[in-house]
Amino acid sequence: MGTTQPTTPVRRRAWRPVLAAVLSSGLLATSWQAFSAEAATGPAGSGTGPLTARLSGDGAARAHDGDPDTYAKGSAAHWVQADLGATRRLDRVELALPGKAQQVQLQGSVNGGDFVELSDFRARQGNVTLRLDGAPVRYVRVAGAQRVGELSLFPAASGDTAPPEAPRNVRLDGATLRWEQVPGASGYDVYADGRLRTGLPTTATHWEDTTAPGGTTHRTTYTVRARDAAGNQSPDGRTATRTLAAGQGSSRAAFTPSPAKPAPQPRRAGARATTGATMPYxxxxxxxxxxxxxxxxxxxxxxxxxxxxxxxxxxxxxxxxxxxxxxxxxxxxxxxxxxxxxxxxxxxxxxxxxxxxxxxxxxxxxxxxxxxxxxxxxxxxxxxxxxxxxxxxxxxxxxxxxxxxxxxxxxxxxxxxxxxxxxxxxxxxxxxxxKTAAAPNPDRQAFVEPAGFGHQDVQNALDRARMDTTGKIKGVYLPPGDYRTSSKFQVYLKPVKVIGAGPWFTRFHAPAGQQNTDVGFRAADGAGGSTFAGFAYFGNYTSRIDGPGKVFDFQNISGITIENIWAEHMVCLYWGANTDRTTIRNNRVRNTFADGLNMTNGSSDNLVSNNEARATGDDSFALFSALDSGGGEQTHNVYENLTAKLTWRAAGLAVYGGQLNTFRNIRVVDTLVYSGVTISSLDFGIPMNGFGPGQSTFENLGIERAGGHFWNGQTFPGIWLYSASKPFRAIRVKGATITDPTYHGIMFQTNHVGQQPQNPVQDTELSDVTVSGARKSGDEYNDRSGFGIWANEAAGGPAVGQAVFHRLTLRDNAQNIRNTTSTFKITVD
The missing domain is CATH 2.60.120.260 (Galactose-binding domain-like)
Known part of the structure; x- marks a missing residue:
């Protein structure tokens, strides 16, 4: 039986530099002749663009030869990709999927490197139409399909779907990239080596790159795209290449992990647990x-x-x-x-x-x-x-x-x-x-200060601390002030402490005249053990872009401390791939366009404590046990004393696989469209560990007014337990209070491929749970509302497996337990 399969997609694989991995794997590339974008009955695009496929059989060109009986054929990891030549708004994608049902996902990108998911992951077969409702994309990828007979792209039926012209006379003047204005453009996006660096207003004709990459001779290739108010983006303008000779940039050394290991903060004997963060406001x-x-x-x-x-x-x-x-x-x-x-x-x-x-x-x-x-x-x-x-x-x-x-x-x-x-x-x-007060320099002999408030002033101070040979300089103190920054600061070779006067006083600002500028910190090899504390980052992001936009973008590093940081108008506060023994505490995350923080790719022994996230654009606090960027089992992480409010996409807390991890004293309030807490074994089409055999423990959860509808009308609960492509087992919920959910309190769901369920819910126990106030919604989802506990039935499942409740309290619900399946057993003792 097919399943409606909701996910929190635009984030898992989308953060990865997918294109680099694809090109390095020696894939076959053939050309695809796209039809005119103006033809409302034909595929969008113009001219000729590449169609690339990961193959184990027939060629990718067969996915667009007009014959649905011929198809690109591959493994479950197969994908087919089309390049429209420019970013434009699409109405829909039509697929012909021959043979048995396939689990298919549609992904989009504007740069060919960072992909977002444009549809949910579900089993499909035959002729399939996927609605995009005007989403702006350039690269369209069908992922996970083993056979793709036909791929057709259609422009939006109304509004402006024509991209502007490419900027002309793109050139470099030293570190300054210049171009000519494009009539009708509402702004410009600057790319370096295929990655978005910043967005600029309609009057812009130049941009200076203040980044100094490299240790050896380094070449950076730039291009500029014009965009219009409808979200259409031009083809690339002419590229310009800048070469930095050896010694002009930073160098990298062998990775040496810090011996320090953050530990969970112990609770005093006899002290009562509280739910959520305790903040100074x-x-x-x-x-x-x-x-x-x-x-x-x-x-x-x-x-x-x-x-x-x-x-x-x-x-x-x-x-x-x-x-x-x-x-x-x-x-x-x-x-x-x-x-x-x-x-x-x-x-x-x-x-x-x-x-x-x-x-x-x-x-x-x-x-x-x-x-x-x-x-x-x-x-x-x-x-x-x-x-x-x-x-x-x-x-x-x-x-x-x-x-x-x-x-x-x-x-x-x-x-x-x-x-x-x-x-x-x-x-x-x-x-x-x-009530706030500025913190002074803790030791003027040990902490150097920048000469000014510009980006290079701060980088110079970081370099001075790095190059100190006396052992007396511990780091950099950032006095009160508004600091101008336009790119990532580089910390490398040895640990450094970067300490501000407090987030109300030491404040970094992305350029006000730009948008979507990738600012923050990147810690490279040897910087394990560094500390970042006491400052704020105010970005200039106005929409979601996957890849850049994280204040702290770390990989393969350990022993980092991030404390008392205020992040706003960024994509994320923190993204950590294979980052161990990291402590993230006492931070405030507000109004982001994706996750508040996410630990992934084997990140272990980390402590995330006493943080509040408000209005994040994806999961506020996430753990994703992926394997695509290295790492192994993701274990012994502690997420505690956290508050997530007003998450406007995805969940307040989301856990995808792993074992021996603890999530406790967490409050989730007013999610707009999704579950308060997601516990899921969906792998999003990339390598991932499922749950178990060690337990994943959720203690003392407080969830208020959570749930909503997303993915074309799928409804979500206070707590969502979703068994999917990887094992779902060894789950322990120990204390949860769910109050006034939008549709239902707890939902069990299982993903199906064709008629077959994937992994059942196993070894799952919930103790001391209270669900109250699950009432009929009175909206178009009324028939799927009002359930305290719901074993999601045939149209969206059915749930498969079993779960046991100990000391369950249900009150003031339209229906306490709804389970019409024969495939799922709920035991209450």
Whole structure:
């Protein structure tokens, strides 16, 4: 029986440099003659582009020869790829899949190296249509199919689908890349060696590369693409190559792991576990404040793109007319203020700017400076874009910060008010109160300071610490200030401590006139044991791009400490492949376009403790036991005292395989479209360890208002247990409280290929679980809602295997347990 197979896809394999691996494996490449993009009944594209396949039999060209009886044939790892020559919006992909059902996944990329998944992974056969709803892509890949008879691509039925012209006269002037403006372009994307480096506004005609790669002579090839407001991207402009001679860049040394091993923080004897992170700020919901002047509380509801539906607690306060306000009584003393807000987008996208006045005890103080540049995405749920014409809106909130300039005592009144000089309309979700103070240089003899606040000033200080031969310099102290950065800092050869004055004071900013600039830190060989603490990173990402955009992008390194970091408007805070004995604690992750953090590829013995993530664009906290980039078993990791709020795509906590890992004291609140906690053995079509034989333990989970719908109407629960392509076993849930789920509390599901289930749910026990408030949703998914526990039935499974509940409490649910299958056994004792 076929299964509807939801996943959290745009992240697992998409982060990998897939194209490099493909080219190095000696694959056959043949040409594919694409039809005109203007022909609404024919495939998109123009001219001739490569069609590349991983083969064990017939040639890839047979996937587009007009004959569905001839096909590209390969193993389960087979893929077929088409290059449209430019990025353009596609309506759909049509496939002919001969023979028995195949587990097929559709992937897309704009650079041929970083792929995102455009459809879920499921069993299909015959003639298949996969809707893309205007997703902008250049490279389209059919992955996992053993036989592909025909592959046809169709442009979006409405809107602008024609790419702009390629930039002309692309050239290098030293380290500065230059080009001529393209009529009708809304911006430009700069690529170096095939990887996106930054996005620039419509007026840009140059960009300077401040990165210094290499130890040996290094060649970097650049190109520029123009893009329009609809998301279409031009073909590459002419390439330009820069050569750095040996000695102009950094060098690499043999990897030496640090002997230090972070350990979980022990709980005091007799101390009671608490759920979630304990942060230095206090959050107050707007709906609990005092409103005046006609301000309205909106909600509750669970609708995507709605001011209430995307708010925490699912309520917000709107300020639409002059004199309307929301006022808070400060529960603690504070000298800072953060608000989560929504203001309108510009008619053509790109955001608007506005001010909102702030009063402290009746006295007007500095206003909030607000922008919606980093909010408001539209169209395809799996690949939304910054084009209001692409479809319905989502991701409509952002946050802003304000230094009050003085300490405000507890019990004071702080009011956010729309005055006559505040012409916008506003929705206020919540505010944070925090008292902060700058930390001084801990030792001026041991910590050098940058000469200024530019990117090279900081890199020079890092290099000075690295090259010290006296043993006296431990690292770099970053004094309070706003630091300008346009690329990754390089840390290598030996451990270094990079210490700021605190995230309110030491703040890195990506270039304001650009977008999607890859900034952060890259730690190379020999830097194991380094520490990064006490600073903030404010990126300029406005949409998701897989590959770049991680503040900390680490691989094959150990003993790293990341502490008291604030990351916002980035893709991720942290991505670690085969990173061991790392400690990530006391951080705040906000408004990202993918995971908050993800440990993968054998990462073991790591501690992730006391972090809060708000509004991440993929799993807030993830562990993925993949094997595609090295590593082995992923074991002995501890994720503890974590809070995930307002995850707008995927889950608050997601665990894909591994063993002997512990996840405890975790709170997940208000996921928009997905499960609160995902426990899954789906491998996403790449090598991965399943669960077991050692146990994976989940302790003291608190899940509130979680779940939603995604992947064309599939519904998700508070906790999702999904047995799929790898073994699903040795799962222990010890204490979970699920309150007011959007559709259901706990769902068991099994993936099927054709009529056959893959791996059943085995050796799975849940103790001390409470599910309450699972009610009928009253929307189009009403018949799949209201279940405390659901063994997902035939249309989306059926679940196969068994699970045991000890000390189960169910109350105030429309139906406590729904299990109409003959293939899954639920035991309650």
């Amino acid at each position: 206090t959050t107050v919901e707007a709906e609990s404040g005092a409103t005046g002047g006609g301000a309205q509380v909106v909600g509750p509801n669970r609708r995507i793109g709605d001011l209430a539906g995307e708010a925490s607690g699912r309520k917000a306060v709107t300020l639409k007319q002059t004199g309307q306000y929301v006022e808070f009584t400060t529960p603690v003393e504070t000298n800072t203020l953060v608000t989560r807000f929504s203001i309108p987008d510009a008619p053509g996208g790109g955001g608007t700017n506005a001010k909102l006045d702030v009063y402290v005890n009746g006295q007007k103080t500095k206003p909030f400076d607000l922008t919606s540049k980093y909010a408001w995405l539209y169209g395809p749920e799996a690949a939304p874009v910054n084009d209001p014409g692409a479809g319905p809106a989502r991701h409509i909130y952002d946050e802003a910060q304000l230094d009050l300039g003085r300490t405000v005592p507890a019990g004071s009144k702080i009011r956010l008010q729309k005055d006559a000089d505040n012409p916008s309309t506003y929705a206020i979700d919540f505010v944070d109160f925090e």
